[in-house]
Amino acid sequence: MDSTVLAYALHRAGSGVTLLSYDYGQRHRRELDFAARTAEALHAPHLVVDLSGIGAVLSGSALIDAGVDVPDGHYTDVSMRATVVPNRNAIMLDVAVALAVSAGADAVAFGAHAGDHPIYPDCRPAFLASYEPTARIANEGFLPAGFRVVAPFIDWSKADIARLGDVVGVPFAATWSCYKGGQQHCGTCGTCVERREAFDVAGVMDPTDYATASEVS
Amino acid sequence: MDSTVLAYALHRAGSGVTLLSYDYGQRHRRELDFAARTAEALHAPHLVVDLSGIGAVLSGSALIDAGVDVPDGHYTDVSMRATVVPNRNAIMLDVAVALAVSAGADAVAFGAHAGDHPIYPDCRPAFLASYEPTARIANEGFLPAGFRVVAPFIDWSKADIARLGDVVGVPFAATWSCYKGGQQHCGTCGTCVERREAFDVAGVMDPTDYATASEVS
Numbered sequence: 001m002d003s004t005v006l007a008y009a010l011h012r013a014g015s016g017v018t019l020l021s022y023d024y025g026q027r028h029r030r031e032l033d034f035a036a037r038t039a040e041a042l043h044a045p046h047l048v049v050d051l052s053g054i055g056a057v058l059s060g061s062a063l064i065d066a067g068v069d070v071p072d073g074h075y076t077d078v079s080m081r082a083t084v085v086p087n088r089n090a091i092m093l094d095v096a097v098a099l100a101v102s103a104g105a106d107a108v109a110f111g112a113h114a115g116d117h118p119i120y121p122d123c124r125p126a127f128l129a130s131y132e133p134t135a136r137i138a139n140e141g142f143l144p145a146g147f148r149v150v151a152p153f154i155d156w157s158k159a160d161i162a163r164l165g166d167v168v169g170v171p172f173a174a175t176w177s178c179y180k181g182g183q184q185h186c187g188t189c190g191t192c193v194e195r196r197e198a199f200d201v202a203g204v205m206d207p208t209d210y211a212t213a214s215e216v217s
Numbered sequence: 218m219d220s221t222v223l224a225y226a227l228h229r230a231g232s233g234v235t236l237l238s239y240d241y242g243q244r245h246r247r248e249l250d251f252a253a254r255t256a257e258a259l260h261a262p263h264l265v266v267d268l269s270g271i272g273a274v275l276s277g278s279a280l281i282d283a284g285v286d287v288p289d290g291h292y293t294d295v296s297m298r299a300t301v302v303p304n305r306n307a308i309m310l311d312v313a314v315a316l317a318v319s320a321g322a323d324a325v326a327f328g329a330h331a332g333d334h335p336i337y338p339d340c341r342p343a344f345l346a347s348y349e350p351t352a353r354i355a356n357e358g359f360l361p362a363g364f365r366v367v368a369p370f371i372d373w374s375k376a377d378i379a380r381l382g383d384v385v386g387v388p389f390a391a392t393w394s395c396y397k398g399g400q401q402h403c404g405t406c407g408t409c410v411e412r413r414e415a416f417d418v419a420g421v422m423d424p425t426d427y428a429t430a431s432e433v434s
Binding site for chain 2: 097
């Protein structure tokens with residue numbers, strides 16, 4: 001949802017956008033199909049980078065390890081630490097930066113937001129502030145001048161993202177959040193709870209087909 | 218050769234070492250077999266992480282793109298820029314850091330040296346200085362206290378590495394440098410030229426079976 005709103009917003013602002021998805025062996029592989037639909041709607045190229053070889057050697061995260069359950073409950077609970085894939089955003093951003101070098105792109109954009117901060121250290125402003133110069137130094141002489149790593153939502157709530165998505169016409173039913181990998185959004189895992197709350201707080205109609213009734217509204 | 222000397226040196230110093238190799242679709246895949254031999258000699262675990270999905274979406278580097286020739290000549294020549302894989306060391310280090318988190322390891326070590334600096338920005342001290350804190354911030358709360366990214370050769374010449382390798386008993390014939398991917402070291406690509414020079418300057422016997430006679434000594 002966050003990435004999709006970002007892609008729509010950048011597209012509406014006139015940027016040439018290429019969508020990147022990562023297949024890292026995540027349970028919620030359905031997000032890849034939803035990303036493909038977004039690319040189609042925006043007439044944007046869509047690359048799916050196979051990182052399953054990294055997932056194969058990591059273990060202990062509920063997102064990729066079938067032996068670990070995705071916890072229910074609120075996203076900021078300690079149990080949600082089980083969904084941390086070590087160093088995930090650094091790896092994903094690094095691959096995006098590599099592709100930016102290869103394509104001559106002048107920016108990499110990602111949809112981290114304030115709600116991610118408590119659990120995921122690689123979604124925090126301090127990470128972005130350290131990552132961006134590192135990426136420039138790592139590719140000095142190979143990146144376009146003025147290259148940026150942009151994360152415009154980094155201090156936003158997910159409700160703010162829902163509001164912007166509403167403004168730029170994101171078809172929210174065609175976005176995927178649930179970490180459990182079922183055919184419907186489960187409605188109870190941390191990311192489903194957060195998604196529901198965001199629409200509720202934003203006062204934006206939530207078209208998501210959840211498997212369980214809301215506890216929020 | 219650099220990584221192998223580093224692994225032997227750390228092992229001799231009493232560190233528990235796990236060797237990491239990356240399969241990113243490189244022509245010189247033979248290096249993976251040589252790394253396996255090193256692991257066997259050191260009784261160290263050896264993980265090969267399949268990053269070929271990243272190679273599949275990148276293009277334009279002679280190391281992974283069959284349409285681009287590996288240039289001959291000295292390593293510092295402009296032509297050797299063709300061997301740059303964008304952001305390669307950041308990606309490799311980030312995967313190593315992810316595995317360190319997963320395994321509770323207190324350091325990631327890599328063998329960048331001063332000879333790499335002119336061509337590869339992600340081998341320079343400035344990169345390391347920016348990368349290490351970024352890795353710590355990206356994994357705050359998940360890495361052991363005092364976690365380090367160590368690159369002890371970063372200001373060394375390759376001749377210095379050859380000398381250390383000689384001291385710690387590295388079987389140099391069981392190390393692989395050539396970027397061309399043949400059955401023998403070609404003797405003429407940048408990394409072969411650099412390897413030859415290193416042994417020559419260090420006064421260490423070079424047991425490498427090159428396809429062409431040396432122009433150095």
